[in-house]
Amino acid sequence: MPRLDPRLRFVAGRIRSQVHADIGSDHGHLLAALLATGRVVRGIAIENKPTPLANSRVALARYACDVRSGDGLEPLQPGEADSLSVCGMGGRSMVEILTRFPDRVPDHVVLQPNQRSDLIRRWGLASGFHLIDEHWVGDHRLFEVLEFSRAAADVLSHDDPAYEGLDRSAAVLLGPHHLRRRETKFVERLCEERAYYQGLQVLTPASRERLDAIERSI
């Protein structure tokens, strides 16, 4: 079984299901670990590039795992997987993948964006997925991991309880669970980010919005 880095180890710890799909499987380590430890019974690895696809095939050959070539959710049928992970891409790419085939998104989704987690929170609010938890993980470099669950059909998507009582625009940018927990490393990050923006001569509208949200939240 491959040793997972702290980022993927954390993601693996959030997944337990019958059939799990991992988009952008690359080295195949996440699914190999999930299958080797019995956290999932069957896996579906999806890759859109030849070398990572070949690497996934080698890493996953001895497990109950399909390795499929294709773009995002295109090779997955509706209802085929119970859970989904997408790790190590930008938030914008992840949202493109999730919105292209909305009926193929499983009920439980774990995402580890390298940037723009705000876009992912907006996707959850617009698509009826509640943000059930979010964490910063890692040793030197910190990564964000967000976990979503499909809301019941009669619950309005914008009624995600994670945002209840919070400054919504700050919560979308910075994370509602982070704002509630106010962990030391999260507040330290906000202070560092505030200092960075305050040192800039000119702020873009997006940076201004983020700085304002940070100042309202610290």
Ligand SMILES: C[S@@+](CC[C@H](N)C(=O)[O-])C[C@H]1O[C@@H](n2cnc3c(N)ncnc32)[C@H](O)[C@@H]1O
């Ligand atoms: C930076 S790697 C991350 C690998 C692994 N998920 C991890 O977190 O360690 C991103 C992988 O996603 C694949 N990828 C990017 N866009 C994709 C898409 N639309 N469909 C399938 N795979 C994709 C890339 O080929 C690459 O192997």
